[in-house]
Amino acid sequence: MKHYYISMLLALIPLFIHAQNTVSGTITDSENSQTLEQVSVYIPQLEKGTVTDANGTYLLKDLPEGTYKLVVSYLGYETYSISLDINSGANTFNYAMAPSAIEIDEVVLSTPFHKLQRENVMKVEQKSIAELKSNGAITLADGISNIAGVSTVSTGVGIGKPVIRGLSFNRVLVYTQGIRLENQQFGGEHGLGINDAGISSVEVIKGPASLLYGSDALGGVLYLNPESFALSGETSGDVNLNYFTNTLGYGANAGVKTSGEKLKFLARGAYASNADYETGDRTGVTNSRFNEADFKTGLAYQVSRFKTELRYNYNFSKLGIPEEIGVQDNQREPLLPNQEIATHILSSKTNLFFKKSSLEATFGYISNGRKEFEEHHHEEEGEEEEHEEEGPSLDMDLSTFSYNLQYNPQWGSMTTIFGVQGMHQKNENFGEEVLIPNAITNDFGVLATSHVHFNKGDLQFGLRYDLRSINGESSGIEGDEEYIPALDKNFNSFNAAVGYRADLTNNILFRLNLATGFRAPNLSELTSNGHHSGANRVEIGNQDLDSERNYQVDLALEYENQHIEVYANAFYNNVSDYIYLQPTGEFRDDDPIYIFDQQDAKLYGGEFGFHLHPHPLDWLHVESSFDMVFGELDDNTDLPLIPANRWNNTLRVEWNTTKGAKAKSYAFATLQSYFDQNKVATFETSTPGYNLFNMGIGGEIKIFEQSVGFKISGNNLFDKTYISHLSRLKTDGIANIGRNVAFNLSIGL
Known part of the structure; x- marks a missing residue:
């Protein structure tokens, strides 16, 4: 021994x-x-x-x-x-x-071969957090909606979920710190749950990414890249301050990082507080207020053939759930109903490098606690009295352990990745109300994908197999209307993808991708039985649901020279057994009852745009983009929550100010045009179009020999009163946010 x-x-x-x-x-x-x-x-x-x-x-x-x-x-x-x-x-x-x-x-970090955007076989959109902030985004979910082909299902300002080409909820997988984010994202009133502090950039994969990520990536992936460590031998810090006029919102985050030759460390803390937002007619939307505290830290060790890093994120949010226009004040403590969400994210990534291969092991643990507080009504002496709930009516804990092992050998011009991925997840209830039962979910997947480089092109292909098992306990008394029977289901799927990228000329780039994807029905769709705050409806699950499966064709053509970029991206997505909510026409406690059903569906559309910066006026940028998506069920009715067609036009100027500034100064004006959305589901109503005008300016200035970055942006400057088709407050006739001016200062330490 x-x-x-x-x-x-x-x-x-x-x-x-x-x-x-x-x-x-x-x-x-x-x-x-x-x-x-x-x-x-x-x-x-x-x-x-x-x-x-x-x-x-x-x-x-x-x-x-x-x-x-x-x-x-x-x-x-x-x-x-x-x-x-x-x-x-x-x-x-x-x-x-x-x-x-x-x-x-x-x-691009969301795909496994570390290519530049223009070299990547899959079309991936990438935006820095600084760029999203320059557009006046209050939250991360708000910021990503400025990316072509990406929208947000929102409940007020504080709660938002990404929509990629018409698909959302569990069809879009979110990755943070290199692991999949699991925070009970099945519900529309459940927000993204990540603060933008300590996030460097956002990448969006549009279309099925089940080959790389397994179930739930049927519609695409939102990949959040964490803040990088400092370069060896460097120490830096910064403080960032934010203020938003509409919500009287303020926020601050501060970070520090230092790196030696082997050991690296970083930490960042953030806090934000917002009162109720006001619509274009200056009406306060009662209980749309929210508060958030966030802390991120990381430790890394690196030598020649070995590197490892450990990251931790704690996020605590307290969010009001708006239901009606009521009290008009600027208080920040949420009224009832509201949510308290505490999330711990711990991840580790270790790499071993060999001469012709490498090995990467990523492990993650997420603990997500969600509490919802509601008003309870009791009848005493023939009169109904309203009482505040002392404890949470809904109290769920979700714990998830995930793993991802990848071996990467290189054979000449071909690079291959063999991977094993999976997770073990446990859902527990501690409140008096049970929407979904106590349950255990296990995922296991194996994959192989290769990238072959040619002189004028690249080929990428792969195959994957996944297995998911869900076991849920029964809840309630059999025969009662809120009874949830026990669950024991297994789902499996093979998926494949192939893509080709070619340089047709020195300036013209062509991409063609074909991929399949799948999504096993989530616990809510299989077992849900209860009232959902914010949606004001009862949702009932269906244990007979099958997995969704899809195939998608993506075609992209891009032209680029030193002074102009033009692109056209088109897609066709066929989804078998698409799961959707359908009203039954019945009511429970005055709330409509919806059940989960499924039917084949198709989605199609694309994104088109150009970017002009003419010579010799290189400081001038004219940008325009148009994105559209259509979704239909097999019975020729329209899918719900399909975003309206959108046309963005931006005039932007840039110039150099302070010598040695990290970025150029800029000013911009943007007109966002949303078209009428008349292709709606049977239980939706049409949404008229509207235009929003935004302006902003930013750069660096010197204050007492200290460089200070600043951003000022005004959104909806004409105070337009409008309702987004993807607003979950639309059924109550509550408008979206009115004029908002955002101020940001960034001070290096």
């Missing part, structure tokens, strides 16, 4: 020995050969990077042998990537960057 342990230690020693492999070089301007300072040189898979010094030189140290993607990026220049062979000892790579007015092209 002693010799066994000695052998194991000897085998592990190479992982922790300081490798002397380095990459160094000089970055210059291709037009004048001048060296460039502060250029980012980054290896995504290793998560190691640096910036060039005053002489344009850089040095990356302690690298493992192998072939890795190296990305060179700098504001005002075309982003460049190359597969670089890192050999033992000193390696050299010099590069001359080409000027470009196009924004920096970022590495």
Whole structure:
């Protein structure tokens, strides 16, 4: 046994020995050969990077042998990537960057091969949190609705759920800290549950991503990239302050991070508070107020062939659930009904790098506690009296353990990933009301996907098998109207995907993707039996539901040169056994009863747009995008909650102010046009179109020799009174938010 342990230690020693492999070089301007300072040189898979010094030189140290993607990026220049062979000892790579007015092209992290956006086979939209903030977003859910093809089902301002090409709820999977977010997202009154502080960027995969992520990714994936650690040898901090005029909302977050050669640390805390929002006619929407506290931290250790990181996020939210127009005040403590949501997210990611392969292991644990408080009515002496509930009427805890193991061998121009993914989930009830029963859910999936690079194109394909089991306890007394019978169901599915990306010319890019997906019915759809606050209805599950299955065809064509970008994305999505809510015409305690039913459906549409920055007016940007989606059931009726067609037009100017500023100053004006939505489900009503006008300005200024970033944006400046088709308050005739001016200050420490 002693010799066994000695052998194991000897085998592990190479992982922790300081490798002397380095990459160094000089970055210059291709037009004048001048060296460039502060250029980012980054290896995504290793998560190691640096910036060039005053002489344009850089040095990356302690690298493992192998072939890795190296990305060179700098504001005002075309982003460049190359597969670089890192050999033992000193390696050299010099590069001359080409000027470009196009924004920096970022590495896509939601797909497994770490490609730049334009190199990726799948079309992935990526936006930084800073960009979403510059548009005046109050919450993260509000911000992502500015991405073409993405909308939000909202309950007021504080509660929002992403909609990707007409699909939402459990059909859109959310990833944070590299793990799937499980926080009882089945309900419309359940918000996204993530604060934007400590999130660097958002990526959206439009269409079935079941090959990569399994069940619930049938409609797409919202992938939240956490804040990165500091570069080796650097320490930094910042404070960010926000104020919103409409909700009298204020918020602040502060963070610090420091990194040595091996050990890295970061932490960020945030708090936000908002009163009731006001509509365009200055009516306060009673109980739309909400408060949120958030804390994120991370610790990482990295040597040549080994890196590991541990991240933790705690979020506590207290949200009012608006139901009617009532009390008009600026109080911040939610009235009844309201929710209290506490979420703990713990994740770890470990990588081992070998010469021709790598291994990644990601584990996650999420504890989500949801409490809902309601008014109770009691009859005493023939009169009905209203009493506040001392304890929560609904009290559910959801705990989820997830794992994701991926082995990545490289064979010439082909890179392959073999993966094993799964989760174990437990739902428990502690309140007097039970919407869904105590239950255990287990997922297990295996996958293989490959990427083959050709001279003028890339091919990606893969296959996956998944198995899900759901076991639920009975709840209540058999025969009562709120009784929930026991549940024992199993679902399984094979899924495949193939995609091809080609450079038709130096300026024209073509993508074609075909993929299948599946979604096992969730616990709510199978077992729900109770009243849903905010929706003001009773939802009853159906244990006979089958899995949804779909196939989707995506076609994308893009043209790009130094001064213009044009794109057209079209899709057709066929969904078998689409699950939807259907009113029965009956009532329980004056609330309508809805049941879950299913029927084949189809969705189709696309996104189209252009971005013009004409020479020599490179400071001028004209942007336009149009997105549309149509959804129909097999009986030729329309699907519910399909967003209206939308046309966005933006005029934007940029200029340099402070020398050494991290970003250019900017000003913009945007007109958002939402068209009439007359293609509605049988239990919906049509929604008239409307126009919203927004403006903003931002940049950096010097205050007492301290750089301060600022953003000022005004949304719905003409105070338009309107109702979004995706607002869950539409049935009550309650309008969306009126004029709102957002102020943001960012101070580096």
